[in-house]
Amino acid sequence: MILFEALYVAPPALTAQAPILVIAGPLIGACAAALSPGGRTAWMVSMLTAAFALWMAVAVAGEVAREDVIDYALGGFAPPMGIALRIDALGATMALLVASIGVMGALYSGHALESEVKAEKHTLFQSGYLLCLAGFLGLVFTGDAFNAFVFLEVSSIGTYALVAVGEARDRRALPAAFNYLIFGTVGATLYVLGVGFLYAATGTLNMVDMAMRLATLGDNSAVQAGLAFVVAGLGVKAAMFPLHGWLPGAYAGAPSLVSVFLAATATKAAIYLIIRFVFDVFPEGEFGEIFLSWILAPLAAAAVIICSVQAVFEKEVRRILAFSSVAQVGFILLGVSLATPAGLSAGVFYLVAHALMKGALFMAVGAFAISVRARTVEDFSGIAREAPWSAAAFGVGAASLGGVPLTMGFLAKWSLVSAALETGEIWIVAVLAIGSLLTLIYVGRMLEAMFFRAPGRGAERAREAPVGVLAPLFVLAGLSLWFGVDATLPVSMVNASVSALVGAAP
Amino acid sequence: MNVAVTHFNYLAVVVLMMIGLYVLFSTGNLIKRMIGLALFQTSTALFYISLGKVSGGTAAIKIYPDSPEARALAAPLDPTYVQQFGVGGVVYSNPLPHVLILTAIVVGVATLSVGLSIAVRIREAYGTVEAGEIEAVARLDTADAGRDP
Numbered sequence: 001m002i003l004f005e006a007l008y009v010a011p012p013a014l015t016a017q018a019p020i021l022v023i024a025g026p027l028i029g030a031c032a033a034a035l036s037p038g039g040r041t042a043w044m045v046s047m048l049t050a051a052f053a054l055w056m057a058v059a060v061a062g063e064v065a066r067e068d069v070i071d072y073a074l075g076g077f078a079p080p081m082g083i084a085l086r087i088d089a090l091g092a093t094m095a096l097l098v099a100s101i102g103v104m105g106a107l108y109s110g111h112a113l114e115s116e117v118k119a120e121k122h123t124l125f126q127s128g129y130l131l132c133l134a135g136f137l138g139l140v141f142t143g144d145a146f147n148a149f150v151f152l153e154v155s156s157i158g159t160y161a162l163v164a165v166g167e168a169r170d171r172r173a174l175p176a177a178f179n180y181l182i183f184g185t186v187g188a189t190l191y192v193l194g195v196g197f198l199y200a201a202t203g204t205l206n207m208v209d210m211a212m213r214l215a216t217l218g219d220n221s222a223v224q225a226g227l228a229f230v231v232a233g234l235g236v237k238a239a240m241f242p243l244h245g246w247l248p249g250a251y252a253g254a255p256s257l258v259s260v261f262l263a264a265t266a267t268k269a270a271i272y273l274i275i276r277f278v279f280d281v282f283p284e285g286e287f288g289e290i291f292l293s294w295i296l297a298p299l300a301a302a303a304v305i306i307c308s309v310q311a312v313f314e315k316e317v318r319r320i321l322a323f324s325s326v327a328q329v330g331f332i333l334l335g336v337s338l339a340t341p342a343g344l345s346a347g348v349f350y351l352v353a354h355a356l357m358k359g360a361l362f363m364a365v366g367a368f369a370i371s372v373r374a375r376t377v378e379d380f381s382g383i384a385r386e387a388p389w390s391a392a393a394f395g396v397g398a399a400s401l402g403g404v405p406l407t408m409g410f411l412a413k414w415s416l417v418s419a420a421l422e423t424g425e426i427w428i429v430a431v432l433a434i435g436s437l438l439t440l441i442y443v444g445r446m447l448e449a450m451f452f453r454a455p456g457r458g459a460e461r462a463r464e465a466p467v468g469v470l471a472p473l474f475v476l477a478g479l480s481l482w483f484g485v486d487a488t489l490p491v492s493m494v495n496a497s498v499s500a501l502v503g504a505a506p
Numbered sequence: 507m508n509v510a511v512t513h514f515n516y517l518a519v520v521v522l523m524m525i526g527l528y529v530l531f532s533t534g535n536l537i538k539r540m541i542g543l544a545l546f547q548t549s550t551a552l553f554y555i556s557l558g559k560v561s562g563g564t565a566a567i568k569i570y571p572d573s574p575e576a577r578a579l580a581a582p583l584d585p586t587y588v589q590q591f592g593v594g595g596v597v598y599s600n601p602l603p604h605v606l607i608l609t610a611i612v613v614g615v616a617t618l619s620v621g622l623s624i625a626v627r628i629r630e631a632y633g634t635v636e637a638g639e640i641e642a643v644a645r646l647d648t649a650d651a652g653r654d655p
Contacts, residue, residue, distance in 0.1 A: 153613045164624050171631045172644050181621045
């Protein structure tokens with residue numbers, strides 16, 4: 001975060017209110033987009049609002065770099081009575097990530113929507129998109145356990161609708177969205193139950209206050225049940241194995257912009273909240289350790305192996321990427337389950353890396369989808385000759401996913417392996433190695449088809465995507481490369497996040 | 507047995523929740539699934555309301571101390587209990603869980619309406635709301651993948 005220390009991007013009066021403006025901006029934008037007369041206007045609103053949210057997020061990051069933690073009492077009601085926003089380095093990092101993806105997605109939506117969403121739905125689509133953005137930004141900023149539920153549901157309701165919009169291209173999106181709604185709502189209800197248990201035990205909903213009271217209260221069965229419900233509920237939203245059933249269908253059926261946005265932010269925000277609860281709210285002790293090493297770690301390892309194998313045998317490109325997402329969530333949670341500063345920082349770094357690379361991959365698939373209706377790996381054969389720039393960006397994202405040196409994915413895998421070696425958990429190293437090999441297999445299959453085969457039936461009609469689509473795609477792919485060579489910025493942010501969480505830098 | 511009597515509202519929460527979950531996963535009819543989901547969500551409302559109940563407490567609307575109403579409410583209660591837990595001679599229930607669950611109910615209604623409208627769209631696209639039949643059609647769609655549109 002040191003890089004942000006000298007950053008004053010907004011006037012002081014605005015910076016003081018920046019935490020709430022990050023959330024309120026997209027919420028107001030969502031209303032404006034819904035009321036706008038046409039798709040173009042809605043797109044302009046979406047762009048402006050996302051850019052405003054990013055601007056405010058940078059202002060917050062600068063403030064966090066100077067003051068470590070921002071406490072913002074909503075409406076001037078002081079916590080623990082009032083609802084508070086509490087932003088530390090981890091929250092600021094997540095907000096920067098979400099807001100940046102939000103801006104890239106809004107830029108991308110200018111052209112990408114036309115081929116995938118009916119024209120009369122554009123205004124409402126942008127409205128739902130901004131609603132999701134507001135929900136995720138609120139989720140990473142809030143310091144109140146129940147408020148987090150509300151933001152979780154604000155974003156989720158937007159997401160269900162956005163996934164269902166994919167019916168115009170592929171009607172399987174509808175049952176997928178319904179399935180996602182059922183899973184997601186059960187997850188959110190479990191989370192509410194868990195918060196109820198914690199409220200019954202502590203009498204507070206403010207996370208800091210709750211952590212202080214839990215520390216003196218110690219473990220009891222209500223608190224343990226509370227944590228179990230909270231993590232199970234958030235696990236559904238984070239697509240933690242074996243609660244990931246909704247994800248492949250939803251990512252495969254949704255419009256590509258929604259897949260980009262979900263893959264890069266939705267599961268990440270839920271993982272953020274799991275980390276927040278396990279390391280910040282819940283007291284250190286035997287129960288937490290047992291939970292991390294006997295429940296979280298084996299499930300994450302199972303996700304890495306099983307879902308990578310599923311991705312290897314999958315035919316449709318979007319479904320390969322979706323199963324790969326579940327496997328990558330496994331990688332992230334493996335790092336988190338080590339519970340050492342090094343493991344935690346590897347997990348958070350992997351989270352950022354995965355958001356950038358999966359965003360780029362889904363964007364590239366969407367860029368192809370503008371000119372051809374290609375689904376399976378076969379359909380993509382030889383597409384690199386017809387659309388070289390999109391294919392190049394896909395290649396960079398795929399290389400990062402596979403962990404090729406000089407990409408961010410390589411650094412992420414490297415730090416994960418070294419963190420696992422440090423703790424002496426050899427089986428985790430073995431799981432990481434097998435998972436990486438499987439990743440190389442499915443990544444290799446896609447790249448081989450795209451770059452080294454003669455164009456198939458579909459690919460011959462492929463055209464290069466317009467600049468408005470290529471620009472955000474190149475930014476995301478470029479960042480995966482740039483941070484693979486010079487990772488100063490993400491590493492400093494991740495280190496600050498980890499020391500804010502556990503009080504020790506890796 | 508004693509616990510079952512004193513905590514019967516919590517038992518009701520568990521039973522309701524399990525019925526909701528069972529409906530959710532046993533039926534293939536999307537509308538019935540939404541009913542199960544609604545039951546599941548409503549059981550948490552009962553859970554929160556139970557948490558907020560203070561025995562002998564009344565709704566948290568301010569009652570003036572020493573008014574006839576306050577005296578009438580305090581009359582059946584043990585005076586030391588009122589002294590300890592009351593505010594101005596009246597024992598109130600905890601209003602916070604009520605407020606929370608009001609929010610959760612609103613969220614639940616929103617989710618239900620989104621779910622039902624997706625079910626309507628599914629009916630339009632597939633001609634059925636039975637999960638089994640939808641899956642059969644979706645499998646054909648998957649087999650179609652790659653063929654020219």
